[in-house]
Amino acid sequence: MIVFQNLSLSKNPSGSGAGNPSGVEIAGVRFSKVPRVLIAKPGLDGHDRGAKYIAKALRDAGMEVIYTGIRQSPDDIAITAVQEDVDIVGLSLLSGAHGELFPRVLASLKQQGGGNIPVIGGGIIPEEDVPELLKAGVGAIFSPGTRIEDVIIEIKRLLEKQA
Amino acid sequence: MIIQRTVDVSQLTRQLTGEILVEGMSDAWRSRIRALSRAITFLENDPLLAMNVLANEHFAGQACHSRVIGLTGLPGAGKSSLTNLMVRAIRKSQKSVAVLAVDPSSPLSGGAVLGDRVRMQEHFRDPGVFIRSMGSRGALGGVARSTRGAIRLAGLLGFDYILVETVGIGQSESEIVELADTTVLVLMPNSGDEVQLMKAGVLQLADVYVVNKSDIANPARMMNELHENTAPSDISHWCPRVLATSATNEQGIEDLVQALEDHRIYETTHPKGHEVRRERATREILRALHNVIEPDFISAINTLKKKELEDVIEGKRPALSVAHELAKTFKRSH
Numbered sequence: 001m002i003v004f005q006n007l008s009l010s011k012n013p014s015g016s017g018a019g020n021p022s023g024v025e026i027a028g029v030r031f032s033k034v035p036r037v038l039i040a041k042p043g044l045d046g047h048d049r050g051a052k053y054i055a056k057a058l059r060d061a062g063m064e065v066i067y068t069g070i071r072q073s074p075d076d077i078a079i080t081a082v083q084e085d086v087d088i089v090g091l092s093l094l095s096g097a098h099g100e101l102f103p104r105v106l107a108s109l110k111q112q113g114g115g116n117i118p119v120i121g122g123g124i125i126p127e128e129d130v131p132e133l134l135k136a137g138v139g140a141i142f143s144p145g146t147r148i149e150d151v152i153i154e155i156k157r158l159l160e161k162q163a
Numbered sequence: 164m165i166i167q168r169t170v171d172v173s174q175l176t177r178q179l180t181g182e183i184l185v186e187g188m189s190d191a192w193r194s195r196i197r198a199l200s201r202a203i204t205f206l207e208n209d210p211l212l213a214m215n216v217l218a219n220e221h222f223a224g225q226a227c228h229s230r231v232i233g234l235t236g237l238p239g240a241g242k243s244s245l246t247n248l249m250v251r252a253i254r255k256s257q258k259s260v261a262v263l264a265v266d267p268s269s270p271l272s273g274g275a276v277l278g279d280r281v282r283m284q285e286h287f288r289d290p291g292v293f294i295r296s297m298g299s300r301g302a303l304g305g306v307a308r309s310t311r312g313a314i315r316l317a318g319l320l321g322f323d324y325i326l327v328e329t330v331g332i333g334q335s336e337s338e339i340v341e342l343a344d345t346t347v348l349v350l351m352p353n354s355g356d357e358v359q360l361m362k363a364g365v366l367q368l369a370d371v372y373v374v375n376k377s378d379i380a381n382p383a384r385m386m387n388e389l390h391e392n393t394a395p396s397d398i399s400h401w402c403p404r405v406l407a408t409s410a411t412n413e414q415g416i417e418d419l420v421q422a423l424e425d426h427r428i429y430e431t432t433h434p435k436g437h438e439v440r441r442e443r444a445t446r447e448i449l450r451a452l453h454n455v456i457e458p459d460f461i462s463a464i465n466t467l468k469k470k471e472l473e474d475v476i477e478g479k480r481p482a483l484s485v486a487h488e489l490a491k492t493f494k495r496s497h
Binding site for chain 1: 164165166167168169170171172185187188193194196197200201203204205207208209212215268269271272273274275276277278280281284287288293294295296298300
């Protein structure tokens with residue numbers, strides 16, 4: 001069996017009319033996609049070894065990872081997430097400003113039309129801060145020492161939940 | 164890894180044209196940008212259904228007037244850095260610009276790290292700039308299969324310029340020439356000796372040659388050799404420009420932008436320019452036809468008997484003869 005690399009062809013009968021010449025409303029075409037993930041570093045934190053490690057691990061798990069470099073503002077991150085149409089945003093932060101910056105990324109995402117994109121976070125985040133962040137709308141928090149396999153499993157779970 | 168998503172194509176196209184807003188959004192332009200990014204995702208993942216968006220009645224007869232600039236060159240030659248500076252120059256003249264940056268997909272996992280944005284951070288919050296990273300997803304021409312469709316959609320939104328940055332290339336990935344109005348090939352002062360430049364391929368096809376990193380080594384020899392090897396024998400043809408830049412020191416960018424403009428004027432006013440466009444359109448149709456028919460070919464290959472495949476594996480029969488046979492049955496059934 002030969003398949004296109006990363007390219008599954010939909011057999012959706014409702015959407016197969018090429019060019020939609022009849023003007024029939026096509027609602028809810030289902031399609032398969034390669035997941036896209038934004039790995040971003042908000043605020044004044046230049047330590048990106050962890051973010052790069054995660055980016056490579058997700059690449060090897062078959063995801064397209066957009067990496068934008070260090071010192072990003074919440075607006076930078078939200079606009080990038082929307083333009084890149086990612087399925088999930090991963091924030092990496094070691095500076096301690098997560099309580100301030102994570103909610104601001106969520107708010108900015110909403111403003112840019114990406115309010116439905118789940119946000120997860122990792123880095124140096126003390127256990128006692130986690131409930132607050134989850135309450136604010138962050139999908140998951142990974143603290144130091146988390147196994148990379150567990151990160152990938154959790155991301156996959158969040159990605160499949162949206163469908 | 165593959166996940167499932169659902170899209171309402173009709174709603175999406177109306178959001179693209181701005182007829183309706185994306186749910187929960189009040190800013191018309193932001194809403195159209197959101198729709199554009201969603202539509203590109205759809206094209207990337209479902210090339211067969213892409214027609215439903217690309218040739219939708221909402222866009223019927225709508226022409227795109229964007230100027231498409233292709234940037235290609237060796238990995239690490241400075242394509243993204245130059246793209247960043249070109250975006251800056253374009254924005255200075257109040258024109259809008261969309262950047263489509265292609266990076267290679269992993270042949271092992273299908274994943275990718277798309278990192279071209281790192282060099283373009285200064286433009287993220289500029290509403291006149293749209294940046295989209297694309298994985299090449301197994302396509303070997305330097306761009307993704309869906310890059311052409313993405314150009315069309317960005318054109319429908321009215322961007323003045325569309326910059327397409329290819330994956331870092333070797334010598335033969337020349338599909339960008341078919342997509343772009345003007346192709347820029349980025350090289351480095353020490354990219355190779357004259358014999359390298361004499362070789363055929365993408366080195367013959369660019370409209371503008373840029374020797375970047377001219378701050379690191381003297382670009383003069385490289386520029387001379389490029390001149391000698393790319394000057395057309397027929398003087399009515401466009402004579403490719405050869406420029407030196409330094410993205411690090413932000414030098415040579417005005418000359419580059421001027422060269423792009425010169426080429427635009429040549430291409431839109433000179434009769435030879437029209438010829439070039441016609442040839443490009445023909446190639447575009449050919450490639451699109453290939454994409455349309457390829458899935459049928461793949462199903463045909465999947466019907467091959469084990470014996471036929473084994474014969475090819477063992478070298479008893481050339482693949483070409485199997486292909487000929489398949490083509491015969493294919494012609495009969497159509």
